[in-house]
Amino acid sequence: MLSHNLDHRLDRLLSGLLSHIHRLGISPNFLTITSVVVAIPATIFFGLGQGLWGGLMLLVSGLFDILDGALARTQGKVTRFGGFLDSVIDRYVDLGILAGISYYYGSSGQKTLLLWTLMAMSGTALIPYVRARAELIIPRCSIGIAERPERIIMLAAGGIFNLLPYAIFVLALITHVTTLQRIIFTRKQEKEDRSQKSEEA
Template sequence: MISSILGHELDKPLAWLIKKTVLERIHPIALTLIGLLINFMAAAAIILGFWITAGVLILIAGLFDMLDGATARTVHKTSSFGGFLDSVIDRYSDMVLLISLIIYYAIQDKIFLLTLCSIASLGTVLIPYTRAKAEAFIPQCNVGIMERAERIILLAAGAIFNIMDIVIWLLAIFTHITVFHRIYYTWREIQRREKMPCSHNLMKGD
């Protein structure tokens, strides 16, 4: 939802930051990989129970996730492969954090929270999957309350303020609400497009 509202609104201030720092000389893909490495560090901190450290690292990794795309657009190094790789790395980053929580709760013998984490992980995987599949049939499907930006903010807040149990509940519920929202939205859009008269006109050669 935040990503859909803001779009590339942050590009201007980020472009200023990029041009004023060494970031302009770093390849966007390198920034993507640095963000992934920081998320691995955050995952290690979660497993060890260093919650505040984990939360700060998640926020820093999120900053790199914003900077890689903004840097690519600022220095004119956008590419189809870069966009593809960024999406794949995002999935790794999502899952490494959630798996670290599953490991932590397994060590703590908190089976119920471990189960909730697994449910949240499933929803997290399905959110980008439903969008990718939907956009094979409709132009865009970025609806939903729990996109990646919201999930990052929640995980960071849960770690920093020691409310991760609540955050896991929210993720387990709202990731799946987002999935069902995207399924419904795609069904509705497909139905609407199938009823458009232009499809009949094309068949008639008009």
């Protein structure tokens, strides 16, 4: 939900920084790659149980992810490959962070939290998969209460404020709710499209 409302507002807010980045010759794809590089220490920190540093590094990674799309839009460099690369990198970051958290809970014997983290991981993986499959049969399927910005903020805040178990629990629930929302939305849209085609025939 946040991504739809904030993209163009952020473009305006970050216009000065984006112009400076452009003058340095930095490309959107470079920022995309940087986001996953920064996420590596975030994953390690989470794996070591250092939620504060993990959360802070995750926010930095998220900032680079925001900047890559904003730079591409403001400089007219939006490409299909750039969107594809950004999506792949996002999956590496999302699942890497949750893998680090899973490692920490597993190695410290916290089996219940490990289970919830694995549930959050499966829900996180399903959200973009369901969208990709849905958009083979309907024009767009980007609805849901747990899009990527919400998930990143939740994990980062959970780590920074020492509330990670609560963040994981909520994330495990809302990712699967979002998946269900997209399934229901796709079914409804596909049914409406079929009805409209029948009427036109």
